[in-house]
Amino acid sequence: MKRLPVAARPSPGALTGWTTGMLLAACLPQYLVPALAVGMRDDFAFTDAHLGLAASVSFGLSATIAPVAGRLVARIGPRTAVVIAATLILISSLGIAAAAAPGAVIGFMALNGAANGIGSPTFTGLVATGVPAAKQGFSFGLLTSAPQIAAFVAGLALPVIAEPLSWRAGFLLPASVSLICVSALLAGGFIPRTTDGAAMGPRIRGLRPIHVIALAAALASAAVIGMRSFLVVFAVAEGFQEGAAGALMAVMGLVAIASRLGFGLLGDRRPGDALRRAAMLMALTTAGFALMVVGGDALIVAGALIAGGIGWGWQSPLSLAVVSRHPTSAGAAIGIQMSGFFVGALIGPLVIGLLAEHGSYTTAWVMCACLAAAAGTVALIVRRLPHDSPLPPLATGDGM
Numbered sequence: 540m541k542r543l544p545v546a547a548r549p550s551p552g553a554l555t556g557w558t559t560g561m562l563l564a565a566c567l568p569q570y571l572v573p574a575l576a577v578g579m580r581d582d583f584a585f586t587d588a589h590l591g592l593a594a595s596v597s598f599g600l601s602a603t604i605a606p607v608a609g610r611l612v613a614r615i616g617p618r619t620a621v622v623i624a625a626t627l628i629l630i631s632s633l634g635i636a637a638a639a640a641p642g643a644v645i646g647f648m649a650l651n652g653a654a655n656g657i658g659s660p661t662f663t664g665l666v667a668t669g670v671p672a673a674k675q676g677f678s679f680g681l682l683t684s685a686p687q688i689a690a691f692v693a694g695l696a697l698p699v700i701a702e703p704l705s706w707r708a709g710f711l712l713p714a715s716v717s718l719i720c721v722s723a724l725l726a727g728g729f730i731p732r733t734t735d736g737a738a739m740g741p742r743i744r745g746l747r748p749i750h751v752i753a754l755a756a757a758l759a760s761a762a763v764i765g766m767r768s769f770l771v772v773f774a775v776a777e778g779f780q781e782g783a784a785g786a787l788m789a790v791m792g793l794v795a796i797a798s799r800l801g802f803g804l805l806g807d808r809r810p811g812d813a814l815r816r817a818a819m820l821m822a823l824t825t826a827g828f829a830l831m832v833v834g835g836d837a838l839i840v841a842g843a844l845i846a847g848g849i850g851w852g853w854q855s856p857l858s859l860a861v862v863s864r865h866p867t868s869a870g871a872a873i874g875i876q877m878s879g880f881f882v883g884a885l886i887g888p889l890v891i892g893l894l895a896e897h898g899s900y901t902t903a904w905v906m907c908a909c910l911a912a913a914a915g916t917v918a919l920i921v922r923r924l925p926h927d928s929p930l931p932p933l934a935t936g937d938g939m
Contacts, residue, residue: 551670554729555678558662560720561621562685563692564628565658567713568635568651569597569884570686570693572644573768574788577781578697578706582639587772589641591892594768595885596645597652602881604656605874612661618730620661625721627654629714636710656881660874665730667862667873675862680803680855687795687851690767694789697771698782748924749872751917752814752861753879756854758914759821760880762828762907763851765887767791770843773900777839787840791847798852803859813860814922817853821915824850828908832901842904846911854880857918883910 572579572593579585612620627650634647662682670678696709724730767788774784802816827846830838858873865872887910894903 551674551678553727554669555666555681557720557723557727557729558665559682559685559688560716561624561628561724562658562662562682563688564632564713564717564720565624565651565655566686566689567692567716568632568648568710569594569655570689570767571696571709571713572635572648574693574697574771574785575701575706575709576772577775578701579644582706583641585641585644587769587892587896589645590768590772591888593641593645593648594764594888597648597655598764598881598884598888600649600652601656601659602878602885604653605659605878605881608657608660608874611657612664617661617665618725620657621721621724621730624654624658624661625717627651627657628717632710632712632714632717636707636714652881656877659877660871663858663862663873663877669729674807676803676805676807676855676859677800678803679858679862680800683803683854683858684796684799687792687799689792690847691789691792691796694771694785694787694792697785702782748921749861749865749875750879751921751924752857753875753882755817755821755879755914755917755921756857756876757879757883757886758910758917759824759853760883761887761890762883762910762914763824763847763887764884765891765910766828766831766843766904766907767847768888769891769895769900769903770847773895774839776900777834777836779836787843791843794844794848795851798849799855802852802855812922813856813863814918816856817860818915818918818922820850820853820856821911821918824853824911825908825915826850828904828911831904832908834901846907850911853914853918 573590576585576590608620631647631650631654634650635644638644638647663679666675666678666682692712693709696712700709700712770788770791771781771784774787775781779787798820802820805816824846827842827844827848827850830842830845833842858876861872861876887907890906891903894900894906
């Protein structure tokens with residue numbers, strides 16, 4: 540993507556804010572569906588298996604699209620890619636709001652997955668080219684906090700929107716946020732009309748260290764997304780009130796946001812081994828799941844806040860490590876990393892849903908602990924691997 544002259548370059552802070560808003564809108568349905576599933580069941584049969592399948596289909600399409608999205612953006616232009624992502628967010632969100640059967644929810648969640656698969660590398664590429672390197676730690680901390688902000692908003696949506704109004708009203712949020720943010724990005728000159736492919740499009744060929752990083756992301760996301768997808772349902776089954784369960788999910792999202800922003804700032808002020816920091820947080824995630832296995836209201840709350848809050852800050856240093864290792868192909872590299880993340884997010888809810896339905900939540904949390912521990916081990920292994928060599932630029936494409 541062509542870098543703009545300094546005098547003409549839009550504010551890096553505003554760019555980060557609007558792209559984070561777009562990613563938030565893309566993520567919201569993936570958290571609203573689990574948070575509002577109890578209300579859906581009053582209108583139509585929506586079982587744990589349906590919930591797990593809806594999340595898995597969404598993340599599965601994201602995993603399929605994300606690795607090639609960088610090259611796609613280089614060909615069609617970032618403006619077109621942003622508009623496509625915003626359109627898919629709007630259709631999927633309004634579609635879920637009008638759904639009257641589990642199949643409709645699952646189908647529109649698939650569209651949401653496509654929006655995420657296109658949007659994640661696109662927004663990362665915009666930040667990588669529009670924000671100075673010295674400030675990228677905080678910017679990626681905020682950008683990768685979008686899912687945590689979504690989890691916080693989804694948790695609040697249960698007591699604030701769904702209970703007084705309807706669960707359907709909650710899905711007007713991502714549609715509205717998407718319209719506001721895409722309008723600001725297009726009108727404010729934040730998206731160049733052409734791209735030189737440097738940050739978006741070079742193809743990363745063969746097995747590389749980035750693919751090992753993607754494996755770590757897959758393992759860690761399978762653990763945390765699996766837990767988050769069923770946290771409200773699990774907490775209610777353990778005796779929590781619905782409002783309290785939603786509040787726990789919201790607070791967990793706030794803690795995760797603070798963790799990602801904090802480690803993003805740490806990356807700016809004390810540059811160091813980002814992969815080691817990511818591995819440390821993955822180990823902390825494992826400890827949180829261990830507390831949930833022990834059980835009891837206090838330990839469930841503490842474990843959830845550690846595993847899905849503090850520990851999930853790992854994505855901030857991991858993304859910073861990927862971008863610093865791939866300065867000429869950030870979008871393509873993040874696409875591969877996010878593909879791993881989405882694969883884990885696909886497998887996690889499906890496995891946890893099956894374990895919860897046919898076994899127990901205790902077994903499910905043990906599985907999550909093992910996945911998080913494996914992720915931290917893989918992240919440490921990547922530290923011993925060489926950085927990927929620079930890649931040649933890709934041919935340019937026109938935007939809208």
